[in-house]
Amino acid sequence: MRWAVHLISTSLLTARAAALWPKPQRWERGSGFVRLAEGFRITSSLNQEPPDDLVNAIERTLKRIEHDWHQPLQVGRAEPDRLSVEAAPVLGTLQISLVDEAEVHSIAFETTRPYAQQNEAYKLTVSQDGVAELRANTTLGLLRGLETFSQLVFTLPESAEGRRDHIFYLRKVPMSIEDWPALPHRGFMLDTARNFYPVDAIDRNLQAMSYAKLNVFHWHVVDSQAWPLESATFPDLARYGAYSQDETYSASDVRHVVRYAASLGISVMLELDMPGHTASIASSFSDYIACHNQRPWSAYAAEPPAGQIKLGHSDAREFAKRLMHEAALMSSSPLLSSGGDEVNQRCYLEDPDTSAALEARNVSLDDLLGEFVEGVHSAIRKQGKTPVVWEEMVLNHELGLDADVVVMVWISSANVRAVADKGHTIVHAASDYFYLDCGAGAWLGNTPNGRSWCDPFKSWQKAYSFDPYHNLTKAQHRLVLGGETLLWSEQAGPENLDSIAWPRAAAAAEVFWTGGSLAEGRRRLQEALPRLHDWRYRAVARGIQAIPLQPHWCALRPGACDADEDPL
Amino acid sequence: MRWAVHLISTSLLTARAAALWPKPQRWERGSGFVRLAEGFRITSSLNQEPPDDLVNAIERTLKRIEHDWHQPLQVGRAEPDRLSVEAAPVLGTLQISLVDEAEVHSIAFETTRPYAQQNEAYKLTVSQDGVAELRANTTLGLLRGLETFSQLVFTLPESAEGRRDHIFYLRKVPMSIEDWPALPHRGFMLDTARNFYPVDAIDRNLQAMSYAKLNVFHWHVVDSQAWPLESATFPDLARYGAYSQDETYSASDVRHVVRYAASLGISVMLELDMPGHTASIASSFSDYIACHNQRPWSAYAAEPPAGQIKLGHSDAREFAKRLMHEAALMSSSPLLSSGGDEVNQRCYLEDPDTSAALEARNVSLDDLLGEFVEGVHSAIRKQGKTPVVWEEMVLNHELGLDADVVVMVWISSANVRAVADKGHTIVHAASDYFYLDCGAGAWLGNTPNGRSWCDPFKSWQKAYSFDPYHNLTKAQHRLVLGGETLLWSEQAGPENLDSIAWPRAAAAAEVFWTGGSLAEGRRRLQEALPRLHDWRYRAVARGIQAIPLQPHWCALRPGACDADEDPL
Known part of the structure; x- marks a missing residue:
């Protein structure tokens, strides 16, 4: 049994990326475990009173840790981790702090500044001996780091005796993350005119967006x-x-x-x-x-x-x-x-x-x-x-x-270069990659064989394969402000908002947060899918009706449901 | 003002079909209104105790009448009907009875008999002077008639003074409906193996099925x-x-x-x-x-x-x-x-x-x-x-x-004839018309441009255009037992069951209940869409997350969102 656990932790688990979405810019990780203390706390070491919205974010993070109840996506779920977790060092607190405490602003303030003054970067470290620290330049950076921390926590259910509570634990420690967004504008467009969305649906969508750092x-x-x-x-x-x-x-x-x-x-x-x-x-x-x-x-x-x-x-x-x-x-x-x-x-x-x-x-x-x-x-x-x-x-x-007018390129990604040649700042919104509504048939009534104008459906793989700098000169890279995923609502409403958008929109979120391209190898579909599954299962636990991308059997077995011939 | 109301009730309203889905076989209707009495009842005139499941069905129908709160889909919703409704005769009861009371069985018994012994036919009449009757040969026929009756009821909200309760009313009276299914097997297939569906999701889907007489x-x-x-x-x-x-x-x-x-x-x-x-x-x-x-x-x-x-x-x-x-x-x-x-x-x-x-x-x-x-x-x-x-x-x-083995034709509707030529009974399940999962991209992981194997998406229009007897000889018609809409769950789960299935699956339900084809003109997309909208809005009111097929603006204006060039 011990041997079996060892086998899993050295082969399967290290073969798998730990589950973070979007992927951090720098991410060193070991192969150990820590478990959260029963009274696990997140403490702020700011010299001044933390802003209300940061306090709320900390409370939300603690709640998620307790309520996600997410077990790793592997055969046996958390069970193969049990012995390691039970023997693991205890993590009592996550300490959060700001690099420069001269100016502590609310998350809201930091979020709505001009992009040049926004700073979402953070550093997160978890040591093998049970010390965890989150540092950032701004409260907004701390918010992003808290989301990352919440995605690191897994749940080990009560043991067979049913006597003990769930154990919450982290894998892949020691871990060190340095993270910041590749692009400052990472959006989700919602059309609330073709069909109406109540405010609670919009709120829920904002939550889902925050889980993907949009x-x-x-x-x-x-x-x-x-x-x-x-x-x-x-x-x-x-x-x-x-x-x-x-x-x-x-x-x-x-x-x-x-x-x-x-x-x-x-x-x-x-x-x-x-x-x-x-x-x-x-x-x-x-x-x-x-x-x-x-x-x-x-x-x-x-x-x-x-x-x-x-x-x-x-x-x-x-x-x-x-x-x-x-x-x-x-x-x-x-x-x-x-x-x-x-x-x-x-x-x-x-x-x-x-x-x-x-x-x-x-x-x-x-x-x-x-x-x-x-x-x-x-x-x-x-x-x-x-x-x-x-x-x-x-x-x-x-x-x-x-020239400072920002241009959203929607008709086709092929038009990006023409806009750049005119010197405008660009937000990617290409219908050939990011339109969530494509591929659902014609919505005009009398068309038995009608297609969606932007057929086919834009899969998560398609969105993920986008290169924000494709066909641009090096000098034009600075024009790319970011990108969006878009939902036009001719055939959508609150009834299918979650299921049409998630987890697909998270694929685009990683494109614009993590950056890089499939061609240069910084992102890979095979590496991404297990992490995207994790994001999706967590989103469901958090109340988002995000759809399964594959049979659950596949989600438990990274790589088992790839095409036999790798098309890349 | 009176003139405006008159204009609407003589042009727009009579131009529109009243809202029933699936469409009954025979359906005569006038242009009057009746409103339901405050203590509206459904009384059974059976000589014997009605079976429990019929009693439950009656109670459910009454509950729906009170809770659908569905206003007609027209500009102004129920408002243009107000004067007519307030002046309309009152309907106190719907009387239900069986043609032959010698053998009263439960709905459950009638539902699970061999098809040759099933009987879903019913007659429903509503007279202008406030008499409504539902008659059938079996309790199963009564159940179908109760669903029809529930779809006839509209809601007029409280008047501006806010003093009176909602008024429930029927349009298009006097009305006479004679109805029976064209085909005995009208199914919905759910794959609960690729991803798991809790029983409550299955129950909800059964409810939606019953609204479409599947x-x-x-x-x-x-x-x-x-x-x-x-x-x-x-x-x-x-x-x-x-x-x-x-x-x-x-x-x-x-x-x-x-x-x-x-x-x-x-x-x-x-x-x-x-x-x-x-x-x-x-x-x-x-x-x-x-x-x-x-x-x-x-x-x-x-x-x-x-x-x-x-x-x-x-x-x-x-x-x-x-x-x-x-x-x-x-x-x-x-x-x-x-x-x-x-x-x-x-x-x-x-x-x-x-x-x-x-x-x-x-x-x-x-x-x-x-x-x-x-x-x-x-x-x-x-x-x-x-x-x-x-x-x-x-x-x-x-x-x-x-020869008695029933064959489900799924790969292509083009294969129906070959199966018929072998003399087998047929259930239509053609992927080119009835597969709900088509068109959502490849689910295999590493395929940036992968398509669904059965692209494109099967729209409600596509399903609705199906002809159950296409390419069959007259003598082979008797081999057609019915058809199904199918949901394979590689990319589906309880999160998107409602939104991927409804109201699309209702389109197929009418194909197999009402029968006929677009070619022979018995069913028409333009006539169907307003009724399908009605079904969808009622389904949402009943707790099914059925998606909008068009902008709400279109749903209120039959024909306004058809393609300008009629492709038929």
Whole structure:
């Protein structure tokens, strides 16, 4: 029996990576065990009172340690570890401290600073003789380190006699981790307009994001189908544009989401997509919307219903600026998105107001569009934020946008280089890698053989194989701010949010946290899958309905369910 | 205002079908309303005590009427109906009765009879002056009629004063429905071996099935990855073959599922898939399994781990027969499946025991396979049940199976005709229409561009476009017993059961209940979608995490989100 345990711990276990997701930048580990003391504590050695959200994060971590009840994913689960664990040294405390205590800020403060001033780095060491330390430059770094620590803890169930409590333990000690994100913007976009998500679903998704160290909630909050966002300036927008008065986000809902996200190290980047995708504004301000609900819809919009903010209309432009001003005050990210995808030309050319303006001023549609975008961007900048747009704003139109405008590349990863060549900062959002909704068939009704426009399904493997620097020159690397996983909600709602997003979105999270590429060998699918299984089983234990990526049989046997011929 | 209401009730509402799914065979309806009395009751006018499960079904129906809180899917939801509803006649009772009261049996009894003796037909009438009657030949027919009635009830919320309770009401009265299923076998297959489903998830799925009038739970309970089914004869099977002792189905679990299903008009058809797909038996009876876990797995099995019951091994054959005997006693369907898909030849040819038998007896592999199948089928027949097999048992092997063996066609709908030409009864299970798991990417780990083997995703539209009699001669129509929707669980578990299955599986349910085809025009995608939306919104209200098929905006506007060019 002892021999068997030894066999497992030297072959199978060392062959397996310990279970952390995303993978830390530097990660030295041994082959020993420590078990947590019954009164295990996390102590802060700050000279001053720790901020409330750090105290909460510590309490959450302790709770997770006690409630994950996660056994290692190996045949026999924790059982082969039993003898080693029972003989292991005891770890009484995790000591956390800041490198420089001159300025201790809340996690929320650190999370919502400009990216250049954010610092998520941390160091975590666990020695074989039962000393564990977590150090960081900021409380945000400590938060990331606490998430890492929680993922190191495994559970050994009561022994057969049923007399003792669960034992919580760590494997692979001594362990030393030095960690920081490769890229500062690691997001999850949720479309809450095609179908509505209650705040509790958003909260749950924020939790899942924090387990993967994602740090930006890109909230595509309104669109042509519905306007759920309550505006103090224009209360009629949600009053008439939301699906119902139970399906709105009040100012206090948004404040809650922003605050809760910040406590998890996540900033909220609102998007008010314009001038396209705005048909829902017509319910309250019909004068501002061109081609509203015009048929056939496919001539006027990417999907029904058609409707775009009138470009030549000065009241409409003022309206858009004031809206964006309000959005800037509501959200916490240093970035704010004005959208700008899929602007339909025919909608404008057939609109009497817009065509009159074109003629009267003898300008082009792009001139009007440029003025419009410039207007909303000035409202964004006045609040100290940086504007974000979808790729068409720089690739399909000549608007002369400033170089600091952040561009999200969504149509295809092949367009990344063209955006970089224009000198814009880039957030990856490629539909060919990161669109969670692809591959679920056509959602238009009368199409028996209809496909998703972005077929096929983007598997976790596909997302994981993404190289953020592919096809860029060395000098262009600095333009890459990060990337996002995106959920458009034509065929999604709170019913499938967890299952469509998780654990797939975690694959992208590691791409942007850990960095590197499959080609250069810093990340490998075979090495990643066992860790991703671990993340998924923990997420389920934490209340996320994350789906199994494989039969449980495979999750217990790393490598056993790889394809026989390695395609790489 | 009155004019506006009138406009809606004469144009939009009559243009829309009332919301029933599956669509009844005969369905006459007017344009009036009745509202349910506050003390609305369902009274049975049977001369004898109604069976317990019928009493329960009535109580459930009343509960649903009160708790669905489903408003019509139209702009304004129930509001445009308010004046008509408030002025409508009151319906005090639904009277239910049996045509012939000589033999009143429980729903459970009627559900588990041979198909030729089952009768699910019912008649439901609601008159404009507030009389509603439900009549059927059997309690099972009454159950189907009660489901129909529950789908007719809409909710009008409290008026603005907030003084009155919700009003429950029916539209489209007077209404007369005559209904019966086109086909007797309408199933949902769940694989509980690749990943485990707790009994409460199975129960919830049975409820969803009953909302769509599905009547067969095909329980693919064991497979190569795990053996969760506890056997009294061979307790070691689950003791060593289940994922854990918390992930098994005890005899009492199975009894519960069978009983609960029967109360919902659903029989349980167990499948013990053999001789392939049986590697999990090796954990307890390794002598009976050939090529167990042999690598490379792709040479020996369709997926890892490899393992098949030894054909030439008399103990293994006896073991299989006794297992099948026990399965026959556990399940309630008149059918029982011995599986038989994906038998791997190389596994047997390299197995010393099997090759010795082949040589010693100078027989072919198909001879041995035929003897094996004949053995397990005789165990099935001894319990008065009919054997079911996957298509390979008649298309890939010459086993001389009796004509009454039911064949499930899964590889492709193109194979239906070949099975019919051999004279076998057919259950449709075509992967190109009814596999819920298709299109989710490869589940093998190391495949960045891997596709699901049965790409693309099978949309509800695809399933709905199925014609059960396609490519069959008129004389072969009688061979079609029905069809199933199937969930293989390599990438599924309780986390996504609801969202991967519903409402898609309801599309197939209407194909097999209502019958007809798109080609002959008896069913139409455009007409179906609004009703399917209704089914989905009700299912969500009833606790099923059924996903939205479209933006809510589309669900409120039938036809608005069809493709502009009708592809049919």
